[in-house]
Amino acid sequence: MTTDFLKGYDIQYWLESCPQGYLMDTEYGHRPGEKEPELVAQDPVLREQAVRTTVQLVLGERCALAASSGLINAAPDEASKRFLATQTLDEARHVEVFTRRLHDLGVKASELEDTLTSFANPHLVRFAETLLEVVDRKDFVAGVVGQNLVLEGMAFHVFEMMFAANQQANPKFAHTLSGTIADERRHVGFGENRIGGLIRQQPERKRDVERLQRDMSYHMLATFGAAFREGPRPDEVAERLRKAGVERSGQDSWQGVQLGEASPEELERVLGDTILKEFKLRLARVGLDYQTPLRPV
Ligand SMILES: [Fe+2]
Ligand SMILES: [Fe+2]
Numbered sequence: 118m119t120t121d122f123l124k125g126y127d128i129q130y131w132l133e134s135c136p137q138g139y140l141m142d143t144e145y146g147h148r149p150g151e152k153e154p155e156l157v158a159q160d161p162v163l164r165e166q167a168v169r170t171t172v173q174l175v176l177g178e179r180c181a182l183a184a185s186s187g188l189i190n191a192a193p194d195e196a197s198k199r200f201l202a203t204q205t206l207d208e209a210r211h212v213e214v215f216t217r218r219l220h221d222l223g224v225k226a227s228e229l230e231d232t233l234t235s236f237a238n239p240h241l242v243r244f245a246e247t248l249l250e251v252v253d254r255k256d257f258v259a260g261v262v263g264q265n266l267v268l269e270g271m272a273f274h275v276f277e278m279m280f281a282a283n284q285q286a287n288p289k290f291a292h293t294l295s296g297t298i299a300d301e302r303r304h305v306g307f308g309e310n311r312i313g314g315l316i317r318q319q320p321e322r323k324r325d326v327e328r329l330q331r332d333m334s335y336h337m338l339a340t341f342g343a344a345f346r347e348g349p350r351p352d353e354v355a356e357r358l359r360k361a362g363v364e365r366s367g368q369d370s371w372q373g374v375q376l377g378e379a380s381p382e383e384l385e386r387v388l389g390d391t392i393l394k395e396f397k398l399r400l401a402r403v404g405l406d407y408q409t410p411l412r413p414v
Contacts, residue, residue, distance in 0.1 A: 126307050127196070131203040139299050146214035146296050151289035153221050156361045163357060166348045168222050170279075172236040173344065174215040177272060180245035182208035184252050184264045185304075191255035200307055207300040214293050238343050244268070244336035251329065258315050262326050262405070265308025267333040270399050273301045274392045275341060278384075281371035286358055305399070313403040327408050330400070335410030341388055345381035352378060 142149070157163045185204040192198045216229065224232050248263040276298045283291040316323060349357075355377035369376045374387045397407040 126200045126203075126303070126310070128199055128203055131303075135203075135207070135300065135303075140296055143292070143296060145217045146210070146293035147289045148292055151292065153218075153289060154287055156358070157287065158223065160357060160361075162349050163354065164222060166354060168219060168224060168232065169236045169348050170344070171215055171218050171222065172233050173238055173241055173340065175212060175219065175233060176237055176241055176245065177268065178208055178211040178215060180241075180248060181264060181268060182212055183245075184248050184260060184268075187249070187252035188257060188260045188264070191252065191257040191260060193257060197257075197311060204304055204307070207304070211297055211300070214297070218290065218293065238340050240336045240339040240343060244333060244340065247329075247333055247336065258312065258319065258322050259326055259329050261308050261312050261315075262330060263333050265304050266312065266396075266399060266403070267330060267337060269301050269304045269308065270396055271334070271337045271341075271392050273298065273305060274388060274395065276301060278371050278376070278388060282369050282376045285369060309399060309403055316404045323405065327405055330405065331408035331410050334396070334408075338389060338392070338410060341392070342385050345385045350381055352380065 140146075144150075153167075157167050182205065185201050185208050189198050189201045189205065192201060219229065219232065220226065248260070248268065251259045251263055276294050280291050280294040280298060283294065316326070358377070372387050372391050374383060376384070379387075393407075400407050
């Protein structure tokens with residue numbers, strides 16, 4: 118079997134670009150010595166918002182860790198197994214750096230699991246269950262579509278938006294996100310490269326994989342929607358930052374929207390539009406037709 122799809126996805130490439138590349142001289146994903154801004158630690162509204170967001174990141178990354186490690190034994194070829202081994206370490210690192218952020222925000226180790234449970238978005242929990250059921254069945258095609266295309270293809274844009282919003286307000290968190298974004302770009306690239314070939318070889322899988330995409334996309338989009346509706350409004354957060362003298366002008370715009378001034382509805386719309394546009398293109402490249410999610414009754 119040719120392993121051309123793995124050009125740029127082998128362990129040597131991973132070593133050179135990731136641990137010996139953009140992660141060099143980082144400490145838990147950020148620059149050594151960087152700390153959460155004092156304001157976030159002191160203002161209870163901002164702190165709770167930061168904890169709530171980070172909880173979803175930890176849960177999403179725990180799901181990716183369980184899925185990527187489980188998919189190693191489901192992979193039909195050695196090259197994919199080796200790539201998934203690198204992805205497993207990436208996801209374990211993501212779990213670690215975002216868990217570490219919860220501790221930096223004052224969540225004690227003994228409170229970690231309870232904090233995760235109390236802030237967990239139910240749609241994200243359902244998404245993780247759906248993906249891990251597929252992985253447990255050792256369904257490689259459906260598992261890679263669910264993980265590397267739906268979960269990572271969609272979360273990628275959320276990370277980018279969060280990076281833009283935090284670049285000035287919280288450089289420590291922004292730096293943690295930038296390494297994660299670089300990793301996720303590689304994971305999504307693998308998904309596209311590997312799945313396109315498999316769908317061509319197994320066209321009979323197309324329909325059930327598309328159905329799975331529809332169900333999983335619903336839970337991902339519902340997770341993002343809830344993220345904007347829960348907690349303080351983004352303009353309230355911006356106002357608190359402004360009062361504390363944190364200037365974010367200019368740099369926190371993403372997809373033409375000023376993140377500090379946008380309403381939750383505007384943010385949800387621009388994120389949804391961006392995600393779906395890119396996601397449809399990505400699916401088309403691997404030979405799948407996007408299925409619009411149905412609202413569960
Ligand atoms: Fe990840
Ligand atoms: Fe990932």
